[in-house]
Amino acid sequence: MLSQLQPIDIIVLVLMLLIMPTAGVIVALRKKNAEQYFLAGRSIRWWTVAGSVFGTNISSFHLIGMLGIGYSIGFVQAHYEVVFPAVLLLCFVFLASYRRLELFTLSQYLEVRYNEAARLIYTILLVLIILVQLVGAFYVGSITLQWLFGGSDFAISYEVGLLLIGLVTCSYTIWGGMESIVITDTIQTLMMLAAGITVAYFTFSQPEIGGFAGLLSLDASMPREAQKMHLYLPASHPNLPWTGIFTGLMLQHCFNFTTNQFLVQRVLAASSDDDARKGIIASGFLKLMIPFFSISAGVAAYYLFRSRFGNMDFNSDGAFLKLVETVIPSGVGLTGMILAGLTAATFSSVDSMMNAATTLLTLDVYKKYITPRASDRQIVRFGRLSIVAMVVASIAIALWTYTPDRSNNFFLKVSSQLSYFTPGIMVAFFIGVLWKRASAQAAVAAMILAPLYGLLAEWIYNGALSQIPAVAATFGETLNFMHRVFITFVLSSLTLIGLSLTVYPNTQFDGFNKLQVDINAGEVFRGIGLFLLVQGVFIGIIFSLDVSPKQVAVWAALATLSLFLLSSRRARTQPEPTQPVRAGIGQVWIDNHFWAGLLTAASVWMLYYFA
Numbered sequence: 001m002l003s004q005l006q007p008i009d010i011i012v013l014v015l016m017l018l019i020m021p022t023a024g025v026i027v028a029l030r031k032k033n034a035e036q037y038f039l040a041g042r043s044i045r046w047w048t049v050a051g052s053v054f055g056t057n058i059s060s061f062h063l064i065g066m067l068g069i070g071y072s073i074g075f076v077q078a079h080y081e082v083v084f085p086a087v088l089l090l091c092f093v094f095l096a097s098y099r100r101l102e103l104f105t106l107s108q109y110l111e112v113r114y115n116e117a118a119r120l121i122y123t124i125l126l127v128l129i130i131l132v133q134l135v136g137a138f139y140v141g142s143i144t145l146q147w148l149f150g151g152s153d154f155a156i157s158y159e160v161g162l163l164l165i166g167l168v169t170c171s172y173t174i175w176g177g178m179e180s181i182v183i184t185d186t187i188q189t190l191m192m193l194a195a196g197i198t199v200a201y202f203t204f205s206q207p208e209i210g211g212f213a214g215l216l217s218l219d220a221s222m223p224r225e226a227q228k229m230h231l232y233l234p235a236s237h238p239n240l241p242w243t244g245i246f247t248g249l250m251l252q253h254c255f256n257f258t259t260n261q262f263l264v265q266r267v268l269a270a271s272s273d274d275d276a277r278k279g280i281i282a283s284g285f286l287k288l289m290i291p292f293f294s295i296s297a298g299v300a301a302y303y304l305f306r307s308r309f310g311n312m313d314f315n316s317d318g319a320f321l322k323l324v325e326t327v328i329p330s331g332v333g334l335t336g337m338i339l340a341g342l343t344a345a346t347f348s349s350v351d352s353m354m355n356a357a358t359t360l361l362t363l364d365v366y367k368k369y370i371t372p373r374a375s376d377r378q379i380v381r382f383g384r385l386s387i388v389a390m391v392v393a394s395i396a397i398a399l400w401t402y403t404p405d406r407s408n409n410f411f412l413k414v415s416s417q418l419s420y421f422t423p424g425i426m427v428a429f430f431i432g433v434l435w436k437r438a439s440a441q442a443a444v445a446a447m448i449l450a451p452l453y454g455l456l457a458e459w460i461y462n463g464a465l466s467q468i469p470a471v472a473a474t475f476g477e478t479l480n481f482m483h484r485v486f487i488t489f490v491l492s493s494l495t496l497i498g499l500s501l502t503v504y505p506n507t508q509f510d511g512f513n514k515l516q517v518d519i520n521a522g523e524v525f526r527g528i529g530l531f532l533l534v535q536g537v538f539i540g541i542i543f544s545l546d547v548s549p550k551q552v553a554v555w556a557a558l559a560t561l562s563l564f565l566l567s568s569r570r571a572r573t574q575p576e577p578t579q580p581v582r583a584g585i586g587q588v589w590i591d592n593h594f595w596a597g598l599l600t601a602a603s604v605w606m607l608y609y610f611a
Contacts, residue, residue: 009336016340024172024180033376037177039269049279051186052266054286056352060345068316070298074228078291084603086257087284097515113511114440123364130357138398141346169351188344195341200293202327208307228299231610236476244482255422262356277592358386423489424450434521439506442499446492453491549611557605564597
């Protein structure tokens, strides 16, 4: 297909790809101190926060893979884009404390709340996690570029793909730092959205599909077991069990949006709390769009291909390019625009991971232990050298571990196991901000023991519990990673709470007081309880009255939105805060409360409507 690119496609492709490094280099020409280099001078606006968070979170592998999963499995993959619990936690629980402390890294937060050991453990774990993910991003990115441009005049080898990704991202990241990254991420987001929405538009416009409504009708005409526009699979499903989706997967979302340095760093760089909140909420809306233009387009491709090509089987990863070949008009530059969007997405996560890892290495290792009196110039120079070192190391490892079949790549397998470490990190943050008696020693123990708990849970389940027929029939023959994450989170929480109450009591509360927390834990749990109560009522109606989830979807969404509006009204009637440090927090809450409620309501509607 790509060998048939028209001249207009090539022109559009080249021009669009030149925008990224050009914009990044222009920004990089400005002289920068440490705060400007690592946090863009804390000056980025909400739309740039949204674009950068989305660009950091989504890559070409996600766009192509999401459509492929929609083609092969169905709409259930949309759960990976329903992130409202994580967005709410970041916006209204963690954000004010993060920004009030004027942090560079989230590890500094753990040092304030607990001790230096907690900070060091977080730094070590996050640098390792980012390095593994960076190697995977280089590996998959290069293979994706090979695949996208294979057979055309732009065909490249795996080695050239690695160097291209490294050179393009380094061209603006090394000199421009965070400011260059957020600008290019925003451009990449626009290009990705343009590519994905264009493919979806022309797919839904095909007469065999008849628009999105036509797709829903077409899917509904199939036997229930053959329908694809549904969100729930059995608890025993090996990949996407519904029980794991509402436990471990939501916890993973919370890790990514609230305690993961390379995503939260954009929030730390915002010009104000208001911009930070608006940006993260807007990114939640952007992610919620993905199921409707990527995953559903994959479902439409399944029906379209069946209609036009009969029972011919297409590889799910190849569904995207086959769809482009089938539905996109040639000779008008749209194919070039789509390829530019996918290529841009290849770079969008790499630059953010590089910047986050070097921020941790520079501030938490170099400045903390090697050269405590380092000047801004020395700090920025070390940061730039760290980026070069990370890129060289990532490319070298990606070359060393190369296999033509990416499913057999060692580092991708390691990357899939990183969730052993994340529950302990989440527990240290979550309980630390909500419970003043959480002690430093207990938090360190929870972070260290978390991966051991995960391995133990798998060993017990796979070796013993799965041998019980009823258990295996309910939850599968092996322990799904989502279930394992939830079990690990619970055990780590019990460890932190238990040790804080017994062996390592915390009686001073110094770290907790330094956070100057505005959110009362009782209010947080009361809000969660009300939300679950409302959903319980509607779920009860569905099962007791034999009502279709579609029939209550709008009402459940409106009831959810009303909870936010009532809470906002209560906030307006509260007296103004008397402590200067809290000034303006209530007003920011009110300003963003409606949009947070609308995001949650839209997510709730989707969870019911596509049940």
